Amino acid sequence: MDKIESIGYHISEIMKVLNLDLTDPNLRDTPRRFAKMYLEIFQGLEVKNEPDITVFPNEDGFDSMVAMTDITFYSMCAHHLLPFWGRAHVAYIPTDKIVGLSKLARMVEYYARRPQIQERMTQQIAEYLEKELSPLGAMVVVDARHLCMEMRGVEKPGTWTTTSAVRGAFQKRDAREEFLELMIRKREA
Ligand SMILES: [Zn+2]
Known part of the structure; x- marks a missing residue:
């Protein structure tokens, strides 16, 4: 599983615990969006991104x-x-x-x-x-x-x-x- 899939999976599990309806059109793609956002805002965790x-x-x-x-x-x-x-x-x-x-x-x-x-x-x-x-x-x-x-x-x-x-x-x-x-x-x- 790549990082986007893995983060997306875990956030969707959290959303389920919160009783969110993952078929709602506004939420359906949220796990994937969330995962991409996390990788973007945490770019500084990758040593290769050191300027x-x-x-x-x-x-x-x-x-x-x-x-x-x-x-x-x-x-x-x-x-x-x-x-x-x-x-x-x-x-x-x-x-x-x-x-x-x-x-x-x-x-x-x-x-x-x-x-x-x-x-x-x-x-x-x-x-x-x-x-x-x-x-x-x-x-x-x-x-x-x-x-x-x-x-x-x-x-x-x-x-x-x-x-x-x-x-x-x-x-x-x-x-x-x-x-x-x-x-x-x-x-x-
Ligand atoms: Zn704080």
């Missing part, structure tokens, strides 16, 4: 912060398999390597597309930057809303959770503040 990060030599000796803010992402919380989504902000200070900007966004996507917890995703992105670029410093801030907090449980719609991972030079206050100020300026613009 190929093109790294360039830092020929001009650029030694300041490179930051990309407001990278939107969608993920699923590992505890409830409900969506959490928001924006990731990524910064690093290069040494001898710089990275194509689109790759920063792809990297966020890769770590988001799996059952995930926000704290871990934040760290994984920072660790990836460290591993690939050996930067002077790296910092990642993630702002997200969690449906498991909003539509169930404590039911607090509209709350945002912020996590950050700080590496190397960003442990110094000046570098950290430069990044945070830039994030705030962007938000006000």
Whole structure:
């Protein structure tokens, strides 16, 4: 049985437990749709989907912060398999390597597309930057809303959770503040 068939079978069993009528035209193909959707939103579980990060030599000796803010992402919380989504902000200070900007966004996507917890995703992105670029410093801030907090449980719609991972030079206050100020300026613009 391939993955689509297998996931489809199991979700149809859950639907039966819930007394859903699987002959209803709106539900008939739901198991298959669900299975395809799961494979799509969990693409980050396949190591082969790890983005190929093109790294360039830092020929001009650029030694300041490179930051990309407001990278939107969608993920699923590992505890409830409900969506959490928001924006990731990524910064690093290069040494001898710089990275194509689109790759920063792809990297966020890769770590988001799996059952995930926000704290871990934040760290994984920072660790990836460290591993690939050996930067002077790296910092990642993630702002997200969690449906498991909003539509169930404590039911607090509209709350945002912020996590950050700080590496190397960003442990110094000046570098950290430069990044945070830039994030705030962007938000006000
Ligand atoms: Zn949750």
